[in-house]
Amino acid sequence: MKKIQLLLFILIPAVLFSQNDKELAETNNVIRKAFNEKNAYATVAFVEQRWRLAGNKGFDESIFYVEDILKKAGYVNEAVATTKNRLTYRIERRPLKRPSWEPVDAIVEIVGDPVPLLSFKTNRNMLAINSGNTPPEGIEADLVYAEKTTKEALESLDLKGKLLFADQGVGQVHRIAVQKGAIGALGYSLPGYLKPTKHTNSIQFTGISYSDSLSKTFGILLSTAAKDRLKAALLKGPVRLRIKTVATFRTSDELTIIADIKGNSQPDERFVFSAHVQEPGANDNATGVGTLAEMARTAAELISKGKLNPKRSISFLWGDEIVSTRRYVTEDKERAKGILWGMSLDMVGEDVKKTGGSFLIEKMPDPSAVWTRGEEKHTEWGGGVLKEKDIVPHYFNDFILNRCLDQAKTNGWIVKTNPFEGGSDHTPFLQANIPGLLMWHFTDEFYHTDGDRLENVSAWEMKNVGVSALVAAITLTSSSEKTALFLVEELKVSAFKRLEVEMKLSQDAIKNGGSKEKESHILETWSNYYFGALAKMNNLIPGGFTPKLEAAIQAAQKQVSEKSEQLIKAL
Numbered sequence: 001m002k003k004i005q006l007l008l009f010i011l012i013p014a015v016l017f018s019q020n021d022k023e024l025a026e027t028n029n030v031i032r033k034a035f036n037e038k039n040a041y042a043t044v045a046f047v048e049q050r051w052r053l054a055g056n057k058g059f060d061e062s063i064f065y066v067e068d069i070l071k072k073a074g075y076v077n078e079a080v081a082t083t084k085n086r087l088t089y090r091i092e093r094r095p096l097k098r099p100s101w102e103p104v105d106a107i108v109e110i111v112g113d114p115v116p117l118l119s120f121k122t123n124r125n126m127l128a129i130n131s132g133n134t135p136p137e138g139i140e141a142d143l144v145y146a147e148k149t150t151k152e153a154l155e156s157l158d159l160k161g162k163l164l165f166a167d168q169g170v171g172q173v174h175r176i177a178v179q180k181g182a183i184g185a186l187g188y189s190l191p192g193y194l195k196p197t198k199h200t201n202s203i204q205f206t207g208i209s210y211s212d213s214l215s216k217t218f219g220i221l222l223s224t225a226a227k228d229r230l231k232a233a234l235l236k237g238p239v240r241l242r243i244k245t246v247a248t249f250r251t252s253d254e255l256t257i258i259a260d261i262k263g264n265s266q267p268d269e270r271f272v273f274s275a276h277v278q279e280p281g282a283n284d285n286a287t288g289v290g291t292l293a294e295m296a297r298t299a300a301e302l303i304s305k306g307k308l309n310p311k312r313s314i315s316f317l318w319g320d321e322i323v324s325t326r327r328y329v330t331e332d333k334e335r336a337k338g339i340l341w342g343m344s345l346d347m348v349g350e351d352v353k354k355t356g357g358s359f360l361i362e363k364m365p366d367p368s369a370v371w372t373r374g375e376e377k378h379t380e381w382g383g384g385v386l387k388e389k390d391i392v393p394h395y396f397n398d399f400i401l402n403r404c405l406d407q408a409k410t411n412g413w414i415v416k417t418n419p420f421e422g423g424s425d426h427t428p429f430l431q432a433n434i435p436g437l438l439m440w441h442f443t444d445e446f447y448h449t450d451g452d453r454l455e456n457v458s459a460w461e462m463k464n465v466g467v468s469a470l471v472a473a474i475t476l477t478s479s480s481e482k483t484a485l486f487l488v489e490e491l492k493v494s495a496f497k498r499l500e501v502e503m504k505l506s507q508d509a510i511k512n513g514g515s516k517e518k519e520s521h522i523l524e525t526w527s528n529y530y531f532g533a534l535a536k537m538n539n540l541i542p543g544g545f546t547p548k549l550e551a552a553i554q555a556a557q558k559q560v561s562e563k564s565e566q567l568i569k570a571l
Contacts, residue, residue: 021486024475028406030307031470034298037463043069043290044349044462048282048454051124054320055100055252062277062289063255066318067091069293070259073300087300089259098210099249103127108186108220110233111140111240117226122201124280125450128170128187128219129207131245138244141183145234149176163241165230170219174208178217184243186220188227193380195356195445200225202449205280218245256319258328259296261303263312263477266542268338270313271473272328274425275345276321281452283444285321287349291466292316299470311542312340312477321346326428340539341396341476342429342436348465350441351458352414357445359461361404361417362438363397364430365390367525369419374505376419379442383421388525393532396435398494399487403475404468413464418442439465477542484540485552491537492556495530496563502526503567510571520568527564531557 046065050058070089071077078090106120106127118126144157146166157164160181166173170187177185190196190204201223208219220243222230233239263269273295275288296316302308317328325344329336350357360379363369368376369386397417404415422430429436441461446452475483506519534557538545 021483023480023483024406024471024486027308027474027478028467028471030302031298031474032407032410032467034302035294035463035467035470036298037294037459037466039069039297040287040290040294040349040462040466041457041459043293044282044286044457045454047277047286047289048280048457051103051280052278053101053129054254054278054323055096056102056248056250058102058280059100059277060252060255062286063091063257063318066257066289066293069297070257073297074304075259075296075300086262086264086303087259088262089257092256092258093253096252096254100252101130102248103131103246104248105244105246106220107138107244108226109242110230111242113233117229117241118220118223123203123223123450125203125205125448126221126223127245127247128174128221129205130210131208131218131247132216133247134216134218134243134245138242139183140240140242143186143230143234143239143241144182145231149173154180163243167227169206170221171206171208174217174219182217184218184220186222186230188222188224190224191380193443193445194447194449196224199445199449199451200228202446202451204448205450218243254320254323256317256324256327258318259316261299261310261314263310263314263542265311267313268335269340269477269542270315270338271477272315272317272339272342272429273345273469273473274317274319274325274328274342276324276425277318278320279448280450281446281448282454282457283350283355283441283446283452284347284448285345287347287457287462288345289318291348291462291469292318292345294462295466295470298466299474308474308478310474310477313338314473314477321425322428325425326431329428329432329434336432336434339429339432339434341473342426342434343400343469343472344425344436344438344440345465345469346424346438347440347442347444349457349459349462350444351456351461352441354456355441355444355446357441357443358414358416359404359439359441359465361397361400361415362424362426362440363417363420364394364435364437365392365420366397367391367522367529370525371522372419374501378421379418381421381423381442383419386420391525391529392430392435393529394435394536395487395491395533396437398491398533399476400437400468400472402490402494403472404464406471407464407468411464413461439469476540479540479542481541481546481548484537484549487540488534488537488549488552488556491530491534492559495527495533495556495560498530499523499526499560499564499567503570506571516571520571523564523568523571527560530560534560
């Protein structure tokens, strides 16, 4: 999930729209009935058992598991497919520049203490990525604790042949340790949102530099309980550790599997889904893998039964986070021209009662990423303030929110949003000027920890996400003029409600001494955003832009502009 560091939480006004488009309602109904959350959950159960990095055994087994689902659903390998095969798939292979890594076993013991400090059997994230192997019998070495790891603080320490322990990320501790002749390092660093005093045995995976692993050194990540136990032992006197690490390095290929549903009239235009396979967790991101696999199966079933018939193509991609998606949208310029929408499924199956998270739609950059106020909030993952030039007017934000709210009306599912933050598979779409969104959950007490296991996964959440996402794709790849006109009206309603919310916030700001000029500018920016978003709706109907749609868009734009002018005058 999200590549960088921190994370955060959010909400947005949850406005329910009346469903008055029969075509859209029927799409919802047939997909909701066909989507089998038990299938998605079974895929999670398989994938989450494997410690997955691109090129390692667990990653590859997960790819082949998805391939088996696709084949059973009727997708044909491109290598043997004919022009009559509408459902196809392929596995792309690319040699990795360095060997893949996979943990096998590890144990840390305090010499003289019969109870292990850490064991891979219970803490499968304890071994830092890229760690090398100790001799089969393990090693014993003295432990040195450093309160600080500055150059000055370490000058007087003799680390040769020893182990360095510090309250810092293991990557930094390890780098310093091996430079001074240490044989390994132990680090402790857990963000507060993981609640380390509650989950005292949690370990959040991270790695050490690959080049260091060639010297057979290693990094050990500590839980809160292990860290406290080590410090207590050090208070009593010198500590010696016995450590054994086992990992595999192998020369291999990076695999990406891509399934395609060929559109029946505009096959070169497409909606692209992406779910990354790497990372060892259940929610992150076995749930994305499982949900997307069931979406692909569901779509194939309904197409074969004649219940769905997309005019544009739909593509499903499973691979290495950001890497595979970026390649897909950049390596083939002609294909990229036809990608009209992209969506990332990342951490989409969390049991919100257990993880502390909630379902979120991370929006494309809209004015809330510039002025984050009211119910708009960034997550603990963290998002910076964008500039006005970064705003991307598009209907995709509100369209996806409304499809999720349609599903929520059936069962009380909680749907929220957050301003743009980046860090997952939606970013390559946006960087290529393609509308892209992220479906995910946060805050998560088990994010990237060895507590991210199957018991914290909700099949119900996966179905809600999968149904909403697939309905969105089918609608945008199959929209009739009638449905397109409904969507224009729907977006106009969204615009009005947003302007009213921002109006109230601006009035409050002015009452508290804020600048009327600034608040007027915020309202005007939101108005311009929706004006531009409505303009983008000229691509809703596959194969053409009709006079009725053009007239509806222009009428909606005029009403939005008039609404904003009225509100600004009333400030």
